[in-house]
Amino acid sequence: DAKTTQPPSMDCAEGRAANLPCNHSTISGNEYVYWYRQIHSQGPQYIIHGLKNNETNEMASLIITEDRKSSTLILPHATLRDTAVYYCIVRVAGNTNAGKSTFGDGTTLTVKP
């Protein structure tokens, strides 16, 4: 799996958009970008994933640069419940590869009132 680099921590005001960056300059053509988050004392939760196109779901949006060397997870209207550690993972898709995900230390997002 390609290595990812994320800032260790970020703050965001409640109600504002939270933009979490991730660098993955060694990403391969068949590797997807996945985002998970982990709220304190819980297991990680899947948020979104993408290959090269921008993606949006009910939780967030994922913006991937054209060269695919970096991406940004956007939480459009952050709430206090979005305070968590956010992990960016790069790997080949498929359930046989999913189980071998390499997690870094992630970004601790703190949403402040």
Added chain:
Amino acid sequence: DAGVTQSPTHLIKTRGQHVTLRCSPISGHKSVSWYQQVLGQGPQFIFQYYEKEERGRGNFPDRFSARQFPNYSSELNVNALLLGDSALYLCASSSLADANTGELFFGEGSRLTVL
């Protein structure tokens, strides 16, 4: 549907002892993976089992072992416990239906403390 369930949720052991952690995947999920999460760090991959066969192993010593049963539940065993084995042990499952997604569903974990 029930999510991934793990037991026990918390346990305390002493150095040199053995521990068995259990995981039940989401119904219909055939792939189970184990991760170790030391405080302040991201989860580290230990094992993956798919259709009852080991499909991957992380950089962990032979004191760590696992198996998957015919009903796809799984056990993680750790022998000769060390203080450094204190961690949150996470189990995750995934489904054939997610072959192109590769979404992992995690349990709440088993918190192991070694004294």
